[in-house]
Amino acid sequence: MPKAIGETILLVENLQTELHTNMGVLRAVDGVSLSLRQGETLGIVGESGCGKSMTALSILGVVPKPAAHVVGGRVMFNGQDLRTLSEQQMRRIRGGSISMVLQDPQTSLNPVYTIGSQVTEAIALHRDVPRRSLMARAIEALRQVRVAAPEQRVKDYPHQMSGGMKQRVSGAIAISCDPQVLIADEPTTALDVTIQSQYLRLLREIQEKTGLSIIFITHDFGIIASMCDTVAVMYAGRVVESGPVRAVFDEPRHPYTRALLNSVPTMDRNVKRLYSIPGQPPALWDRPAGCWYRQRCPFAVPRCETLYPPAITAKGTGGSDHVANCWKLEDSTWITPKS
Amino acid sequence: MQRYLLYRVVQSLVTLLAISVIIFGLSRLSGNPVDALLPDNAAPQEAAVVMHEWGLDRPLHVQYFAFIRNAVQGNLGNSLKWSGETALGMVWQRLPATLQLGGFAIIISTLIAIPIGVLAAVHKGGLFDSFGKMVALLGQAVPPFWLGIVLIWVFAVYWNVFPTSGRGGFEHMVMPAIAMGWYQVAALMRLTRSSTLEVLDNEYIKLARLKGVPEWRVIWVHALRNAAIAPLTYFGVIIGYIFTGSVVIETVFAWPGTGLLAIEAIRARDYPVVQAVVLTFAVVFIIANLIVDILYAFVDPRIRYNDNE
């Protein structure tokens, strides 16, 4: 069923975040640009350490100080650049207009406070609700995420719940104030497979009902394929390919994307060895000149050693275009060969 | 949780019993307490008579059981120095003073140490943190009795801000409380700081910020409640130190509590009173630890509800 997708509500332009470490000052997020339309689900995919979570935290300005700083770029949301807002204004956005759900349900909730108090806290912060209705609103939010018997559950403590239930509670907290955007940072990675699909279905339902826009961070291509409308592939702090999911997955242009897709074992292929990409992503302090992927890329040409490739449009055979940062794309007919 | 409490109570009783054995044993170590009572040139018959009166010629374990039986009934003997008073009676007279000073010291130590510890962690590496560390190190190096004397000298004699000694209201309590609590402030502060640092690293703190919770609330509502758990368990130790510290501090400031009583009793070789003080201290200490354990269960819901799940 086609989704109702509206205008662009979130536009990230050239976001840069620096990290102060013993090795010096590093760029964890190095010029990331994303766009999200209303009602759309954008997937961000990449290996561990590529900067996906840091990008999300940078959008909301919750990078771990004092070591990390967002140093450049714009985050346009509803016509405002979030980077220019004061801390107080940002706090209204966080949880109110843009919410986030974290990866590990076991540690996301404060162990010494009840579920109810943690949900009502979010509501009280962002919505003008009279005190006696707060708990009712919280119970309603829990009901929305399919927590059974929410009236009892609000009195419980986190350790009395299962992982899947806790993740739903995090979800309840996130949607309790009707945000426009939900950023989900690998929310199902720590859950059982069966619980995973329930959770994803829940997110889809909420999206259909409320027109919520979702940014879904994951390393799981299956989830991207089933949940997302657009996808951005990140590598070492930059986006290397982005566009509609079907276009990117059917005709990947960046060798990294193709390599990632190849390494996913599928049931219909008979492989003797699981494919894994040889080598490692470059260390943050040790990036090579030119394209950062070239040391692992089987298609590298001399040009790749001198200049980092800009975003080049790749024409799709199915009619939809997408964008990738690879020199090979200068030949517009080139499609990354299957392995 | 009931099971946990029951276990702790039983454990406390066992400890108390063991302490009583130790105290009893030590008193008989040196031979006869009677030697202190009699003049040196007493004839052996006189000694034998007194020994019999005191029941000291019976076998050791019989003496011990008599001791326990009496103790449970509240009879710990009569004071040798203060004629007409029972040993326990003397202790009861003086206990409120010690509790007053000790309680005051504990309260202000906690009120000072925990916020400083939290702030040191929040501004880790900052001026506050370094200052706090210095204070902590000094706190653990300065001997409390010397600190008390220096305080008297500076504030009571030189500047005449506080009275030099004696029991009384607030201005009488300030200096002794500082001298008593100084060491605890240092230790508690370090503990709070490291506990807060650990807590701040947790994901739920990040989530609180992502919810839009203002920073002060993140620290003082979300983090503090978790960070306070570890220092709370240290409270039992603090109470113990405060009581032992009372012996020294009350001596310095002439505060008429049980600590001073113990010293006076020792000087007069009034053994029953010393014994009574020590036993009372031990009981108070054990009860305090028990209360701390109960409080601990209240603060950390994971302990409270573990039996039911």
Place this chain on the structure above:
Amino acid sequence: MNNPPPKDAPSETLIVPAQPHSLRRIWLKLRSYPLLSVFVLLVLLVIPALTADWLAPHDPTFGVIMDRRLPPVFFGGTWEYPLGTDRLGRDILSRIMYGARVSLSISLVGIFVGGFLGVSLGMLAGYFRGWTDIIIMRLVEISLALPAILLALVLAAANGPSFQTIIIVVAFVLWALYARQVRGEVLSIRERDYVARARVAGASHFRIMVRHILPNVANTIIVLATLQVGSVIILEAALSFLGLGIPRPTPAWGMMVADGRQLIVSAWWISFFPGLAITLTVFSLNLLGDWLRDRLDPKLEQV
């Protein structure tokens, strides 16, 4: 500088800001150079203790009544008595030097006795487990529940104060900490391969404990001991302040503070300098202990 982290470290590895402010830098310097602390220690504790007989300018127990209550050298006194004299005309500096001997000997002996007892019992508890473990751990709890000064009170009241009394008190207080720490470590070490191999090879329990387990807990023991010398010195000082310590006329720092108490108004130096000596000594010892702990065994508790 440091070893670089592995190449696939996630971008979330975080570290402190690059420019700590100046006070912290001084502090870091202080922390990383135990030389300063060791130097102070030597001056205050070890050298006087060992060489007091030769270096002390005056006899510590025999005072010249004529020279009583003289102030220290920069406060109206002379270089003959650099830190002043007490009410009996005894030189404070000499008494402090001899007092160092008391502090040092008591802490060393006390720690040795308590440590030996604690390490042995801790090892037995951790190694044999079962009833041995249960009983010993009960004893540890009880002994931790009985505060030191109370025990000293009882002993002093019963026996009168003496060197042995203090050693017993110190050992009693310390052994439990060693026992608990060592037991914990032994519990994990005994599962290691080399222990199993030794057992299979037929080594006796004693041999295993001494040759295989003991070296591995040595670090912990050393750090613990260094951290404790300071507390022992304060404990001994408190006891001698109360008159429960080394009997007169041997000078002890705590006793000196007590002596000067009545005269605090007119002759502040009598109490001040001995207390200062205690403070500086313990401070250096704690710094040294912290440094050692950071180097040898960071797992140990802070307090």
